[in-house]
Amino acid sequence: MNTDATPRVTVVIAVHNRAQELPTAMASVFAQTTPHWRLLVVDDGSTDESAEVARRHQYDERVHVLSLRANVGLGNALQAALEHIHTPYFVTLDSDDWFAPTALEELLAAMDASSPDAVLVSANAQHWREEGSRLVRDHVLFGRPFADKFDFFRYGPYLVPRFYRTEAVRRVGGFERDPAGQGRVYEDKLILLKLAAVGRFLHVDRVLYHVRLHSANLTRPEERARLNAIKKAMYERMMREWGNPYEIVWKTHPEGWLDVADLVPRASAGAQDRRTH
Template identity: 50%
Template sequence: MTEPLVTVLIPAYNRADYLGATVESVQRQTETNWRCIVIDDHSEDNTREVGLRYVAGDDRISILTLPENRGLGQALNAGLEEVRTPYFVILDSDDWFSDHTISACLTEMSRHTDDVSLVCGNAAIWEEMEDGSLVRRGTQFGQAFADQYEFFMYGPNLVPRFLRTSTVRDVGGFEVDPLTQGRMFEDKLLLLKLIHISRFAYVNDELYHIRIHKTNMTKPETRDKFIEIKRYIYTRMLKEWGDEYEVEFFIHPEGWLDVKALKPKAKRPD
C-alpha cells in the first residue's frame, strides 16, 4: 500500500458515548488508505479506553492522550504535530462522515493547485432525541467564496474541514487566543487566516453529519463567551486584513452573534 495522503484528526473530550460511531465512519470510507489520530484531551470518562479498542483492531488508527485538558485548539495542535500526510481533515468526536467523504475531498483537492487550502461540502443535521434516536433537522450547505470578505459574512462552520497541511502550518496552526486559550472558535480563526492567503474549494455533496445533543459546546450556557470571542476575532481580523472595513454585528434570533454588514471606512487623506 502506498503512503496515505490524509490523516483524520478526531479531538475528543468526554465523548465515550459517541466516539465509536465517529471512528467507525472513518473505517467505512471507500478510500481505505488513511491515518486516523484520536486526540484524547484528558477525558474524565472512558473515552481513551474506547479509542484504544479501535487502535487494537486497526493499525491505521492511533491515540494521542494529553497529560491535562487543553481545549480544542491546543488538542488539535498536538494532533497536527503528528500529521505526516499532505492533507488532514477534522472530524468532531460526536459527528460522522459519509462513506465517500475522504475520496470526494481528495478528488476535489487534486483538481486544484497549491493555492487551495481547504475542501468543504454539505452536512446533514441530526438532533438526538431522549431515547437516543436521531431525527434529521435539515441540511447545512457549504460554498466556495469569491474573496475573504464573502467568507467573513458566511455564518456556519464549514464541514468537513479537509485541509492542506503545509498551508495550515504556514499560518501557525491553531492559535491559542488570549480570551479562551484556543478553547472556542479555534477553527473559525484558522479559516479566517487561511482565506486571507489561499482559496477554498467546495463539493456540492453531503459529506458530513452533525449531531445536535445536550452536551454540544455551542449551547446557551456558553453563548456569552462565544459572543465575546467571535467579536474579538472578527474585529481583529479586519484590522489585520488592512483595516478597510468596520463590522456591524447583530444578535441572531437564537441568541448568537452574527455579522450584519461590512461598512467601508472613510479613506484618510494622504
C-alpha cells in the same frame, strides 16, 4: 485519483469524554471507500473510557492515539495533533459526528482537481437530532464557495467537514492559543479566517458529513454574551491584521447570536452608521 497505497490524509478526532459516541465516529473512518488514510485520535484529558475505546483499534497500523494529560480544549488539542500529522492533508471529525462513506475520496478528488492555492475543502452536512434512543433526520446545512477572504468573513454558519492542506495550516501558525478564545472557543473560525487570507476554499456540493444534535452541543443562553464578546474580539483582530479596510457592522439574531451584517469601506463607515441608527 491517486491510487498509491501511501496515505495522503490524516483524520483527526479530538475527544473529551465521548466514550459512547466515539465508536460511531471511528467506524465511519473504517467504512471509507478509500482505505488509504491515517487516523489520529487525540484524547483531550478524558475522565471516562474515551482513550481506552480509541486504543482498542490500534490493532490497525493506521490508527494512532495521542493522550493529553489534562483537558486543554479543542483548538489546543488540534495544535498538539499537528506535530504528528505526516500527510499532505488532514481533516477533522468531531467525536460525536460521522463521515459519509465517500467523504475522504470526494474531498481528496476536489483537492487533486484544483490548483495548489486551494487550502481547504468543505461540503454539506446532514444534521440529526436525538429523540430518546433514536436519531431523527433534521435539516441539511449547505455550504458554498467564497469569492475572497472578505466574502468568508461575512459568512455566519460553520463549515464541515474541514479538509485542510497541512502545509497551509502550518504556514499560518496552526491552531493558536489566541487571547480571546484561549484555544477553547471559536478555534474553527480563527483557523479558517487565517487560511482565507492565504488561499482558496473549495466546496463539494454533496452531503459528506453528519452532525449529531444533542443538549451537550447546544449553548446555554447565559453563555451567549461571553461567546459573542470572544467572537467580536477575534474578528476585530483579524480585520486589523488585514489592514482594517472595512468597518464591521454587527447584527444580533433573535436567538441572541452576534454575526457580521456587513462590511463597510472605512471612508463611508460614518455614513452607514448614521443610516442604521
